[in-house]
Amino acid sequence: MTALLKLSGVSSFYGAIQALKSVDLEVHEGEIVTLIGANGAGKSTLMMTVCGNPRARAGSIRYDGQEIAALPTFEIMRRRIAQSPEGRRVFARMTVFENLQMGAEVAGNPDTRTTMDEVFALFPRLSERSAQRAGTLSGGEQQMVAIGRALMSRPRLLLLDEPSLGLAPLMVRQIFAAIRDLNRRTGLTVLLVEQNAFQALRLAHRGYVLVNGAITMAGTGAELLARPEIRAAYLEGG
Ligand SMILES: Nc1ncnc2c1ncn2[C@@H]1O[C@H](COP(=O)(O)OP(=O)(O)OP(=O)(O)O)[C@@H](O)[C@H]1O
Ligand SMILES: [Mg+2]
Structure with a gap:
């Protein structure tokens, strides 16, 4: 290997x-x-x-x-290389959708839609909450957003x-x-x-x-x- x-x-x-x-x-x-x-x-x-x-x-x-x-x-x-840092750093005022979109943008991933569908398949809860402000999510849900955002860059x-x-x-x-x-x-x-x-x-x-x-x-x-x-x-x- x-x-x-x-x-x-x-x-x-x-x-x-x-x-x-x-x-x-x-x-x-x-x-x-x-x-x-x-x-x-x-x-x-x-x-x-x-x-x-x-x-x-x-x-x-x-x-x-x-x-x-x-x-x-x-x-x-x-x-x-994508990093999901300690302490679930989500953008609190932005929605789940916008947080995920940011993850794709910083890495220049043009295929946002497909990648987001994959993240939603992995964390169905995020799909239900995509319009919710990230700061109002539960701790676990915010962690999903932080991981999802890292995945949006297709690392x-x-x-x-x-x-x-x-x-x-x-x-x-x-x-x-x-x-x-x-x-x-x-x-x-x-x-x-x-x-x-x-x-x-x-x-x-x-x-x-x-x-x-x-x-x-x-x-x-x-x-x-x-x-x-x-x-x-x-x-x-x-
Ligand atoms: N920005 C910083 N300035 C000064 N010292 C720092 C800084 N960040 C971390 N340290 C120090 O470096 C050491 C290692 O910290 P680090 O955050 O890497 O530990 P960790 O293993 O991740 O701990 P934890 O399990 O608590 O998250 C600690 O002594 C910490 O106080
Ligand atoms: Mg640490």
Whole structure:
């Protein structure tokens, strides 16, 4: 398998504080890879570094065989990398429809209609609510909008930061089922950041553990789930 995304020795900083410490990580074409770790471990930073903000101060980020670490963020997005950031950032005053449309526009996807039908098929709730202002949706529905908006750009690589945050178990299962379905049906490659380690490792082909900005463990989802250190640190009560 070829690596669609390959980070080698990536370090990033916020001012003088080092948030990522020489991170090596690969996501192969067609894979779901999950990154787990405690609060403040650097999971969101890793995802944002792939998008060029903050910029990697050392190391290499290769995407589809090309170095992207020095590219401006809009150039990175244009290469069909879509990010659904932490905290369901929807445009509250815009309708569901308009939010989705924005996702297509930023990436220059001309076939908005077809893509939107696909998003509606994945999240029928959004189709029922397409005229509703996004800010008045429930938390889970807003998360669907955030993921849907990322999908509207027809990404090859989808970066999902904590899609299950704050959601009820039923909604978490729906979101995870949607990710699995997209991956199986369309081969979409996904890098998933999750605190919900149990569900994420069951969903993912492979996973990485991030501790204080450094990768400490990697393996298949099943391997990581079976590790006693993982169970103790991330799955207790889960
Ligand atoms: N804009 C910023 N300026 C300064 N420090 C930051 C900034 N963003 C994050 N940090 C710091 O970098 C470290 C990693 O943060 P990050 O948000 O990547 O963690 P995380 O693993 O996503 O955590 P969580 O699970 O809570 O979302 C933390 O110590 C955080 O305080
Ligand atoms: Mg985070």
